[in-house]
Amino acid sequence: MLEALEVFGAGVAVKELGSGAYVQASPALDRLFERSESTLVGSHDGELMRPDEVHAMRRVELQAMQQRGAVLSEHRLDVGGRRREFSVARVPLDERHLLCAWLERTQEKQREVHLQRALAQIEQLQQEVEALRRDAQRGSGRDELTGLQHLGPFNEQLQREIDLSTREHREFSLVLVALDQLENVSDAQRQRLVEALGRLLRANTRAMDAASRVADNVFAVLLSGVGLATAHSRMEQLRRQCSQQIVPYEGSDLGMSVSLGVASFPHSSGSHDALLEAAQAALRHSQRRGGNQVSLASIPLGG
CATH class of the missing domain: 3.30.70.270 (Reverse transcriptase/Diguanylate cyclase domain)
Structure with missing residues (x-):
């Protein structure tokens, strides 16, 4: 599934909501967060983003789990020393895991x-x-x-x-x-x-x-x-x-x-x-x- 979504230019990951850790991540998402020699797997948003950005991410993730359906949100993050724009779609896989598809929209914006x-x-x-x-x-x-x-x-x-x-x-x-x-x-x-x-x-x-x-x-x-x-x-x-x-x-x-x-x-x-x-x-x-x-x-x- 991760490879299929990556064909459309999306960086894809699966998060475990209890710990907040990424348990799967596609190469496109690693590149998006400028992980050239390592993967996001095992990382948390706190290692990638500012506290206010982490809070915004968590709020939308909980919303997606409560609705038990897809939720699309827009995020502006500091990545690599510059502001970048992303659209993120989230879909619950089960009671604990959330599929997240990231698409960068910086140039479009x-x-x-x-x-x-x-x-x-x-x-x-x-x-x-x-x-x-x-x-x-x-x-x-x-x-x-x-x-x-x-x-x-x-x-x-x-x-x-x-x-x-x-x-x-x-x-x-x-x-x-x-x-x-x-x-x-x-x-x-x-x-x-x-x-x-x-x-x-x-x-x-x-x-x-x-x-x-x-x-x-x-x-x-x-x-x-x-x-x-x-x-x-x-x-x-x-x-x-x-x-x-x-x-x-x-x-x-x-x-x-x-x-x-x-x-x-x-x-x-x-x-x-x-x-x-x-x-x-x-x-x-x-x-x-x-x-x-x-x-x-x-x-x-x-x-």
Whole structure:
């Protein structure tokens, strides 16, 4: 068993709980504790660790014996003159013996720390850029948080697009985009997600298009002169960009997922309100399918 577990990179030992001595130890665990010429067998934690570390080990060992099941714990130990991070799984073998599998995570933890620092730096830079954008756009009639059009001007542009497309017998598309999985998200985290989605929408709309925040977590996009198939392709690209987007918040990545509903004029509907209802129905379909989806509005028979 010790050899089998060692294949997965774990150092493995068996301890006798009464004496606290190691009665078996794999070569990987000997190396982990820098026993180059001797083995841990017969040793006690007091010979390997500081008193506070020994106490923490003993507490988790007793917990595993009481639960009669596997217990996983994290430990930071001074080994070889430096701090090292370990994950330790413990499983009772009988009333007296405990199987312990050690896995060093020092490098992994260091990478996590470096990643947290990098994300914090990205977050700070993004906030500085957003502050500059808000200052530059102040008084421009755009939403301060997202930099997108307010709903009133957006609806006016949508009506102009309907009138123009009616006269010239051409298509355009209306898309509704909603952030997914916000049940356990704080207000501050929600703001970061809204800002990030605003940036992506600004980057993915042309000068003749328009985008607006229509509700707390819902956005509308007008794709001028774009038919349903092309709109679907563009919004599928946006969905993938959102799923790959890093949204830093206090040293971690919030991630992002969106649901999208796409309707087109005149195929989905030929009026302002009906077109919006068609896009809403398509959005709800994406959400019912679990989110992170692009759905197309149905085309009425004879439409």
